[in-house]
Amino acid sequence: MKYVIIIPDGCADEPIEALGGRTPLQAAHLPALDRLASQGSLALANNTPAHLPAGSEVANLCLLGYDPDVYFTGRAPLEAAAQGITLGEHDWAVRCNLVTIEDQTMVDFTADHISSEEGAELLRAAQAELLAKAAAAGDVMASRFEFVPGVSYRNLLIYRGDASTPAPFSSDTRSQAPHDLTDLSVANDFPRGPGSEWLVRLMSESEELFASHPVNQKRIAEGKRPATHLWLWGLGGAPQLPSFHQRYGINGAMITAVDLLRGIAALVGWPRIEVAGATGYLDTDYEAKGRAAVEALEQYDVVCVHIEAPDEASHEGRHDEKIKALQSIDKSIVAPLCEALAKHGDYRILVTPDHPTFCSTKKHTHGMVPLLMAGTGIDADSQTSYDEITAEASGRRFDHGWDLMDAFIKL
Incomplete structure (x- = not known):
């Protein structure tokens, strides 16, 4: 058969x-x-x-x-498996979209279908400027996060934990899929619950970082929408x-x-x-x-x-x-x-x-x-x-x- x-x-x-x-x-x-x-x-x-x-x-x-x-357990762990990423008992995966938000409205959850190469460059900047600097300043948890480039706007954020420093998230952490917010206000749809302060912080700080990034300057010059923010959602532990x-x-x-x-x-x-x-x-x-x-x-x-x-x-x-x-x-x-x-x-x-x-x-x-x-x-x-x-x-x-x-x- x-x-x-x-x-x-x-x-x-x-x-x-x-x-x-x-x-x-x-x-x-x-x-x-x-x-x-x-x-x-x-x-x-x-x-x-x-x-x-x-x-x-x-x-x-x-x-x-x-x-x-x-x-x-969540969407992101399924996508981590696609990239051959093994999640341990204390690890979590978070889906990371590159999106276009204007006046707190989700204009484009794909950032105008940004290329994988452009996306990877923006994530390298986020790793260096948002996470590496925080880790260098003594933030222990910041050193456990890693951005992983994927395809186009679809990327991941991985948290590597252990028994002494488990992930701050839980099944009560809530997030919203950006593709369900198209043309809608995002003001009340940022992550909530355990560990959400980490996600909201990265999402908010990405706006300033990306605004002057050469990738976005080039996209704007070419008449394309910029990737204005990281949008973090769909998190979960190992299935x-x-x-x-x-x-x-x-x-x-x-x-x-x-x-x-x-x-x-x-x-x-x-x-x-x-x-x-x-x-x-x-x-x-x-x-x-x-x-x-x-x-x-x-x-x-x-x-x-x-x-x-x-x-x-x-x-x-x-x-x-x-x-x-x-x-x-x-x-x-x-x-x-x-x-x-x-x-x-x-x-x-x-x-x-x-x-x-x-x-x-x-x-x-x-x-x-x-x-x-x-x-x-x-x-x-x-x-x-x-x-x-x-x-x-x-x-x-x-x-x-x-x-x-x-x-x-x-x-």
């Missing part, structure tokens, strides 16, 4: 007036997905429990069969996840351009297949991802393809780009994988977003997402298209999203 999981991140949405009251999934031309819908079964799943963040970190753990109340093979007895592989998914893959024991041209944005190479997934079927029992583009379009409030992304996924990923699976004998395919992301609000939200399962042993229902409305009409629900993988693999 071959299994394929396709995750069009954040593709679930609400009806949009400009689309005649349709959702982007309804408005898009998706022949491959509609064909699968007529052959398979639709349902709804809730991957974002109300008491946890409505983000990809919780939702993708759920989607892959892991109860977040048992396994979730402990049983491998996917331990749970289901089969091996898988992950195709993604996003560190969060790379990290989850690493923690569940899946190798990550890196695809040239995969960007995690609207300009990603859909065809290259599709080809890589088809090739991976020769080696792995489960091939998971994650595509960030629909989510990015939603964060920018661009329903037209969201539709284009969905149509590219249908043509360049779903269609070739369906053709390839038919040559492998028994197979099952699952298509589902992790969480809804509404174009109207530009942020993730709690709620059900539509899913589609087709293949060997899966009876067809009466639905003939894949979208939020037809999935709801199916009458089938997974109120706990982590139950979905059992149904998909074991059925």
Whole structure:
């Protein structure tokens, strides 16, 4: 049996007036997905429990069969795993965005998609000016923090503790995802709770440091938005996840351009297949991802393809780009994988977003997402298209999203 999981991140949405009251999934031309819908079964799943963040970190753990109340410690530890960073018992990881804030409004949570090279230069300045100087002045805890550059605006801050100097944070430390603050005031959304004074201090001091930094001066001269602040959030200690093979007895592989998914893959024991041209944005190479997934079927029992583009379009409030992304996924990923699976004998395919992301609000939200399962042993229902409305009409629900993988693999 071959299994394929396709995750069009954040593709679930609400009806949009400009689309005649349709959702982007309804408005898009998706022949491959509609064909699968007529052959398979639709349902709804809730991957974002109300008491946890409505983000990809919780939702993708759920989607892959892991109860977040048992396994979730925070977003940043998952991304640390993607970079091969091992967290010890007293260590914590903090997600570090480079953002653009103007007049206390989150103008851009990506700092205009700042390059990885520019981001690394700003983090080196933060390490030297904000942390190294404090450590040299005798601040013991400052010496235990380290900024770790990642991809573009997505970076990390690591705290290395021990029994004598554990991390100042706890599960009661609260932070806010910057992508949920787009166009909103940030005045009341700085971190709170144990250890938050450290995070707020670094975030506040970064403003003055970055204002005169050559990276930002150059970006402004080129007509780009500067990275005005560090935004620290999503912190947590080391997670402990049983491998996917331990749970289901089969091996898988992950195709993604996003560190969060790379990290989850690493923690569940899946190798990550890196695809040239995969960007995690609207300009990603859909065809290259599709080809890589088809090739991976020769080696792995489960091939998971994650595509960030629909989510990015939603964060920018661009329903037209969201539709284009969905149509590219249908043509360049779903269609070739369906053709390839038919040559492998028994197979099952699952298509589902992790969480809804509404174009109207530009942020993730709690709620059900539509899913589609087709293949060997899966009876067809009466639905003939894949979208939020037809999935709801199916009458089938997974109120706990982590139950979905059992149904998909074991059925």
